[in-house]
Amino acid sequence: MSKPTLVDVGREAGVSAITVSRALRSPEKVSDSLRAKVDNAVRKLGYVPNQSASTLAASKTNSIVVMIPSTSNNVFSDVLRGIDEALKGSRFTLQIGNTGYDPLEEERLLRSFLNPAPAGVILAGIEQTDATKQMLQAVGGPVVQIMDVCSNPIDWIIGFSHEQAARTATEHLITAGYQNIGFIGAQMDPRSQQRLTGFKSALQAKDMLHQDAVAVTNRPSDVGLGSAMFSRLVGNFPDCDAVFCNNDDLALGVLFECQRRGLSVPDQIGICGFNDLGITSQSVPTVTSVTTPLKEIGRLAGEILTKDRPVSYQPVVDLGSILAIRDSTRRYQFDNQDINRRLSKLRAN
Amino acid sequence: MSKPTLVDVGREAGVSAITVSRALRSPEKVSDSLRAKVDNAVRKLGYVPNQSASTLAASKTNSIVVMIPSTSNNVFSDVLRGIDEALKGSRFTLQIGNTGYDPLEEERLLRSFLNPAPAGVILAGIEQTDATKQMLQAVGGPVVQIMDVCSNPIDWIIGFSHEQAARTATEHLITAGYQNIGFIGAQMDPRSQQRLTGFKSALQAKDMLHQDAVAVTNRPSDVGLGSAMFSRLVGNFPDCDAVFCNNDDLALGVLFECQRRGLSVPDQIGICGFNDLGITSQSVPTVTSVTTPLKEIGRLAGEILTKDRPVSYQPVVDLGSILAIRDSTRRYQFDNQDINRRLSKLRAN
DNA sequence: TTGAAAGCGCTAACAC
DNA sequence: GTGTTAGCGCTTTCAA
Numbered sequence: 063m064s065k066p067t068l069v070d071v072g073r074e075a076g077v078s079a080i081t082v083s084r085a086l087r088s089p090e091k092v093s094d095s096l097r098a099k100v101d102n103a104v105r106k107l108g109y110v111p112n113q114s115a116s117t118l119a120a121s122k123t124n125s126i127v128v129m130i131p132s133t134s135n136n137v138f139s140d141v142l143r144g145i146d147e148a149l150k151g152s153r154f155t156l157q158i159g160n161t162g163y164d165p166l167e168e169e170r171l172l173r174s175f176l177n178p179a180p181a182g183v184i185l186a187g188i189e190q191t192d193a194t195k196q197m198l199q200a201v202g203g204p205v206v207q208i209m210d211v212c213s214n215p216i217d218w219i220i221g222f223s224h225e226q227a228a229r230t231a232t233e234h235l236i237t238a239g240y241q242n243i244g245f246i247g248a249q250m251d252p253r254s255q256q257r258l259t260g261f262k263s264a265l266q267a268k269d270m271l272h273q274d275a276v277a278v279t280n281r282p283s284d285v286g287l288g289s290a291m292f293s294r295l296v297g298n299f300p301d302c303d304a305v306f307c308n309n310d311d312l313a314l315g316v317l318f319e320c321q322r323r324g325l326s327v328p329d330q331i332g333i334c335g336f337n338d339l340g341i342t343s344q345s346v347p348t349v350t351s352v353t354t355p356l357k358e359i360g361r362l363a364g365e366i367l368t369k370d371r372p373v374s375y376q377p378v379v380d381l382g383s384i385l386a387i388r389d390s391t392r393r394y395q396f397d398n399q400d401i402n403r404r405l406s407k408l409r410a411n
Numbered sequence: 412m413s414k415p416t417l418v419d420v421g422r423e424a425g426v427s428a429i430t431v432s433r434a435l436r437s438p439e440k441v442s443d444s445l446r447a448k449v450d451n452a453v454r455k456l457g458y459v460p461n462q463s464a465s466t467l468a469a470s471k472t473n474s475i476v477v478m479i480p481s482t483s484n485n486v487f488s489d490v491l492r493g494i495d496e497a498l499k500g501s502r503f504t505l506q507i508g509n510t511g512y513d514p515l516e517e518e519r520l521l522r523s524f525l526n527p528a529p530a531g532v533i534l535a536g537i538e539q540t541d542a543t544k545q546m547l548q549a550v551g552g553p554v555v556q557i558m559d560v561c562s563n564p565i566d567w568i569i570g571f572s573h574e575q576a577a578r579t580a581t582e583h584l585i586t587a588g589y590q591n592i593g594f595i596g597a598q599m600d601p602r603s604q605q606r607l608t609g610f611k612s613a614l615q616a617k618d619m620l621h622q623d624a625v626a627v628t629n630r631p632s633d634v635g636l637g638s639a640m641f642s643r644l645v646g647n648f649p650d651c652d653a654v655f656c657n658n659d660d661l662a663l664g665v666l667f668e669c670q671r672r673g674l675s676v677p678d679q680i681g682i683c684g685f686n687d688l689g690i691t692s693q694s695v696p697t698v699t700s701v702t703t704p705l706k707e708i709g710r711l712a713g714e715i716l717t718k719d720r721p722v723s724y725q726p727v728v729d730l731g732s733i734l735a736i737r738d739s740t741r742r743y744q745f746d747n748q749d750i751n752r753r754l755s756k757l758r759a760n
Numbered sequence: 761t762t763g764a765a766a767g768c769g770c771t772a773a774c775a776c
Numbered sequence: 777g778t779g780t781t782a783g784c785g786c787t788t789t790c791a792a
Contacts (some may be wrong), residue, residue, distance in 0.1 A: 065526060067769055078779050083771065093777065110526040114466035115769030118784050123463070134492055139483050146482065146509060155523075158507060160495060174504075177414060177459040178784090285693040314690065321695040341663065341690075344634040346670040416785055427763055432787065442761065464785030467768050527768090 066107040074103035086111070117178055122203075125155050126367050127175045128184040131163040131251065132282070136339050137309075137356060138186070141208065144360020145184065152368045154181055161186075163251055169194045179203050182367030188212050188219070189252050206363040210253055211380045218366055220359050220379045224253045227352045227383040228260030231334050232306055234350070234385055236268060239393045240304035240332045245276045246291045246316065247308035248283035254308050257336065261306055274298040283308065288315020289322075304332035304391070310339045313349050317390065333390040347389035355381040415456040423452035435460070466527055471552075474506040475716050476524045477533040478517050480600065481631070482509050485688050486658075486705060487535070490557065493709020494533065501717045503530055510535075512600055518543045528552050531716030537561050537568070538601050555712040559602055560729045567715055569708050569728040573602045576701045576732040577609030580683050581655055583699070583734055585617060588742045589653035589681045594625045595640045595665065596657035597632035603657050606685065610655055623647040632657065637664015638671075653681035653740070659688045662698050666739065682739040696738035704730040 068079040085092045085100040117123045130138040157175055161168040169191050176197055183205045198205050198216060207219040235243050245261045247254050265271035277295040288311055296302050307313040313335030325331050327347055335342050335351035342349035358381055366375050417428040434441045434449040466472045479487040506524055510517040518540050525546055532554045547554050556568040584592050594610045596603050614620035626644040637660055645651050656662040662684030674680050676696055684691050684700035691698035707730055715724050
């Protein structure tokens with residue numbers, strides 16, 4: 063025999079289908095005895111709602127669409143975990159789209175996810191195509207952009223300033239006494255470009271930006287690539303004594319390459335990573351990295367979309383980032399006072 | 412104005428809705444001129460199919476349900492990538508469920524995903540609850556179990572023998588000259604238990620299993636935990652001179668802890684990881700690990716479910732695993748001949 | 761090769 | 777607080 067429907071449950075409970083529907087969707091609007099009867103019937107028959115029928119009738123889904131650039135990048139699995147937590151126990155389900163860092167693929171995928179309208183949409187970054195923005199406009203559902211901040215979000219944006227984070231990290235390297243600071247970047251998406259901008263501006267402010275200081279590639283990042291990029295960097299920039307890396311994978315690769323070359327970290331080479339995904343705090347030496355609020359971004363995005371009245375949230379939320387200073391950049395054993403003194407002196411210039 | 416439907420497209424193309432439906436779903440069963448007309452109308456109106464309506468009418472979905480134990484475990488993101496590749500360009504979409512290693516949560520989630528019936532189901536492991544198995548039976552859709560092998564899969568199972576993989580790795584440690592070999596395990600799911608079994612059986616066969624050789628925890632694995640577990644292990648088992656780790660995170664943690672303690676790897680301590688997720692081949696020293704066919708498992712599972720006639724596939728596919736021997740276990744600089752000679756000698760006992 | 765009719769299981773809108 | 781009616785947009789079945 064086939065799956066029980068609302069009608070079956072209604073028959074079992076001695077009420078009509080629509081009453082069962084109501085009892086299930088808004089238990090508080092229904093009498094206690096009815097609720098009990100319905101619950102029993104549901105259990106007895108093993109009733110499971112048919113999502114498609116519900117979606118078709120209501121012409122809106124219970125799914126939250128999330129478009130992420132890469133499923134293999136740990137950055138996004140952290141974000142997803144946050145979203146997942148926010149959705150846990152709610153009636154919403156996640157629909158994940160993998161754009162491969164391609165706005166056109168994002169557009170194509172999103173189009174197929176947008177009919178019927180999802181309960182909400184989460185997008186990484188602010189580089190949607192015009193067509194994508196139009197589609198989202200037409201759908202009208204709430205949209206949360208994540209990972210970045212900007213002044214004119216579609217509805218909400220939750221993230222932090224990558225430029226600011228990179229500037230802070232680079233300033234730390236300067237303060238720590240490094241003179242010839244390089245940049246290594248892979249998977250140069252727009253946010254990585256912003257980090258590069260922050261890096262450059264911090265160095266330019268001190269007139270310390272070397273012409274061969276930047277080594278970037280669009281290949282996906284991994285540890286081995288970090289080693290290779292470091293080799294490339296020091297090939298062009300032999301005096302290089304510190305490296306700001308686009309992410310932690312690259313930073314670890316640099317650390318390993320230094321070990322292979324017998325370069326001491328932090329004395330001969332300083333290393334700073336980005337995202338602080340876990341290993342950097344455990345390695346030998348531990349590696350300085352920018353701690354970014356990935357899970358919090360996901361959780362807040364999920365929270366906004368699952369609220370009935372999300373309008374109470376600010377449209378732009380800058381969650382900030384924190385530089386976790388570790389052994390890989392402790393060139394001299396400053397105490398905080400020292401650092402602060404040097405910082406004020408530098409700022410006075 | 413609202414979204415165009417099949418009827419709108421039909422009107423535009425001068426045919427009926429059902430004809431448009433056919434032209435879209437089976438272009439080969441329709442005349443060329445009709446196909447062209449329909450394609451034009453679709454483009455002109457910006458028609459996007461309504462999945463819910465289609466699903467409701469056909470009472471089966473285009474989604475492939477994947478239940479994975481953990482979204483944050485890189486093992487599963489590799490598997491997901493394989494599935495994603497297999498599904499790319501097909502009409503199927505992925506529906507991912509996160510079970511948190513809990514068979515009951517798997518059952519609960521799956522129940523909600525099973526109405527209407529998905530096009531296919533992918534499950535990790537073989538430890539489904541009876542209720543889960545019954546549900547799957549009732550749905551009748553194709554089911555692929557992954558990550559493991561067994562003799563009686565629901566429909567198909569694709570994976571490798573964890574016991575065999577661990578036995579091979581442990582035998583390698585013995586052959587490499589280690590005398591007091593320990594096991595470190597976190598997140599002790601059934602497959603990890605099988606690895607432990609393989610580890611024990613390899614040592615017992617040589618009468619080398621020390622009573623304090625095993626340190627395990629159910630906490631999720633990470634690098635820091637690897638360091639902590641190693642400390643615990645050598646606390647109970649001070650003579651320990653090699654460690655087989657449940658996964659690469661732990662192995663890296665052990666490596667870092669050895670560096671902190673000034674223990675040389677591989678001379679004083681040998682280290683072997685599991686899954687070979689990338690860093691192990693890049694670290695200093697490189698770390699021996701068991702290379703497992705994660706992406707291939709995902710791809711094959713996806714491939715089976717997207718075929719019209721999947722019956723041509725073997726029900727049990729053992730993709731095997733390969734031990735990648737690296738510097739962390741090269742205690743003496745054997746060449747392969749040496750290893751083989753020692754191996755035959757050991758086997759002769 | 762194409763079309764007409766019926767219905768998938770649910771919910772919105774309105775009645776009682 | 778509960779029921780009736782009328783679809784949501786598509787596919788199935790059968791007919792032409």
